[in-house]
Amino acid sequence: MSNSTLPRRAFLAGLSALAVPGLATPSLAIAKTATALEPLSILTSRGPVSFQVEVAADDAARARGLMYRKSLAPDRGMLFDFHTPRPVAFWMRNTYISLDMIFIRNDGRIRSIARNTTPMSEEGVPSGGPVRAVLELVGGRAAEIGALPGDRVRHRIFPNG
Numbered sequence: 001m002s003n004s005t006l007p008r009r010a011f012l013a014g015l016s017a018l019a020v021p022g023l024a025t026p027s028l029a030i031a032k033t034a035t036a037l038e039p040l041s042i043l044t045s046r047g048p049v050s051f052q053v054e055v056a057a058d059d060a061a062r063a064r065g066l067m068y069r070k071s072l073a074p075d076r077g078m079l080f081d082f083h084t085p086r087p088v089a090f091w092m093r094n095t096y097i098s099l100d101m102i103f104i105r106n107d108g109r110i111r112s113i114a115r116n117t118t119p120m121s122e123e124g125v126p127s128g129g130p131v132r133a134v135l136e137l138v139g140g141r142a143a144e145i146g147a148l149p150g151d152r153v154r155h156r157i158f159p160n161g
Contacts, residue, residue, distance in 0.1 A: 079135050085131060089124035092125075093120065103131045104131055104153050104158070105131055110148065
């Protein structure tokens, strides 16, 4: 993976306080991140599992992500929509909770899953190829529901979503 693809979120996350005027404290960053929740489901071999997700669809929202959050309910998550498939990599700077990162291809199928990522780490977590979106869930949740590469994610941004 080239250096230009690895730091997409990482670079933006490092600049989030500068890129979004008025973000002086973590509590303001959380308030600015809040969006309406949308339904999303993962169709696993055990059956469908439903979530309510925030959608990060622009650079500022993707840069903030779930930084500074101290908890995430098991039925909640954040969906990062890149609009056009591309290789991506995330990091965990200023992210206090372990997350599962589910990398999703343009057709809504799971490409790969990074399980139980390390909080506060600056090490890149790569997608392993082009993805349209990344779903972040609380760490361990992907294993609990039996999510695997190849499973389908249903959401309005994917075909048949």
